[in-house]
Amino acid sequence: MSAPIGQHWQQLYECEDLLGADFRARTFSFAGPKTQVHTTLIHHIGNPDATNAILYVHGYTDYFFQTGLARHFVDLGYRFYAIDLQGYGRSIRPSTPPNWCESIEQYGQDLDIALATMKQDGVNQVVILGHSTGGLVVSTYLAQPYALPERESHYNKAFPEVVGLMLNSPFLALPFPPKVLNRVSWPIRILVSLLPFSYLRARKINIYSKTLHTVFGGEWDYRLDWKPPRGFDLSFHWLREVIIAQRNLVNQRIRIPTLVCHSAISTIGKRTVEETQQGDGVLDVDSMQQAAKKTFSNLTQVSIAQGFHDLYLSHEPARAAYLSAMSDWLKTLHHAP
Template identity: 70%
Template structure:
């Protein structure tokens, strides 16, 4: 692993970005040099506690309001663009390509080792969607020994189960696993703009400005191999018991399959919140749950009332953990 460069981030003078290059030990491709990017807010430079944020699928870090809120609580804030995502996309590999969920252990080890070099002793992980699956799997496998102490995990609509209601998921899980296993090199082509993307990006009337080349409105082509790895990680996690203090924040309802942007904006338009909750309750033994009325899939991109409720949930839970654990 080597640090290639550090520079002001595209988000402005309050943010710095460090880019690392390393060999992906999990890659079967002949070109296995990959990059990962660690962005940090310059606030609270002497603090020894930090939040480390990990994004979801077809995503990257751009949620500055979230970062600034957490910095206002006295934390240093860091965020990753994992290998193959956002700032870490390179021509040598397809965007979002995933040989194995385990490959992201390297990104997280690099991030935590860098935080240690920065003087951080205590970390709370914050992860969204597929990032929630990646971070939870990493913590379950205990790859963070010798690094800053991970004091807790905050999950923002984590991808812990496929996006079907619990009863339907039980019937469909095996057929889906067989299908993706038989067709590992197949893709579902991304063609249409998703209603979720239309509900959040300013180009379509949403509130947020972000790069559509890194987070395209139609998504990237969906690899069956990626889906197989996700299912494998979900099954693994369902058989683990994590005792780390964990906060699950999710919308109060799912709006998958709705026909309009307005309907989609009433809840989580990507995942099923009931299956998400059931999976979290199976794995995490010290779990606090907060339901956000009309929260979007990424709660930090919700309309202001839901967003404020989400920030308050993070704040309250962090204060409880600080008092209980003394960090």
């Protein structure tokens, strides 16, 4: 399959996904900044004739494995899709380091492929759901829908209409409280710009991982090679591109209806699993909220008590509150099934 907006990709194969018979996976190949890369579109087979869909975009050191999330939206009448971006999960290849990117904007190619494929499947309207860095990726994409000259003339007919955006603990600001963030953002940006080829080595299992995986007593069983408990080595170049994308978004006004869900508190730096599980152990909620208010002009924010960084992976009843918040918000959109 080739893209109708001047970029080209090829579907390599389609097969039953590793999540089981209810899921299919399609893998695509296309030219990345330095080498050929892959992206993988997963979809639940439910509601094959529905014209409304959810597209899920995962976070950093992450991939799609949340089958219950898919079933939730299928039960609401939507089709459900998720994408493993280039360099993540099902799309990791030996030719590129995991999670590597030249810029946040490059993931627009993955989203173009996903949306064009969904359109070919008969989807006319889509709500995008982005978690953490995935929230930054999709916000950057939607802030520049016509960044490519070729995209403008093809956008409406080649892609479904994106009618809403849901963000799960989006990475819109560095993980510092607002007053601290104002002091440290420029020094950090200067440091990572001066040392773009440096890394912070992943040595210790982080406490957030210990709140999640069954091997540490958590509820979730996922692939530790794709979502390692130590994380992948953190590239200074990647962090610089994140900071640039975050600063660019502050100067945008995204008018699409947007729901931002986040934990009630941040628990960064807590030393025990029990303390970390009381809130978001990865990002600062106050800085996230402030950034969201600057970027989205049609914004609804919902706070989830005792919600983890990935709200869907929280304990009950926080998980149920998160799903309920999305369901209620979707009912306010005219396109809801």
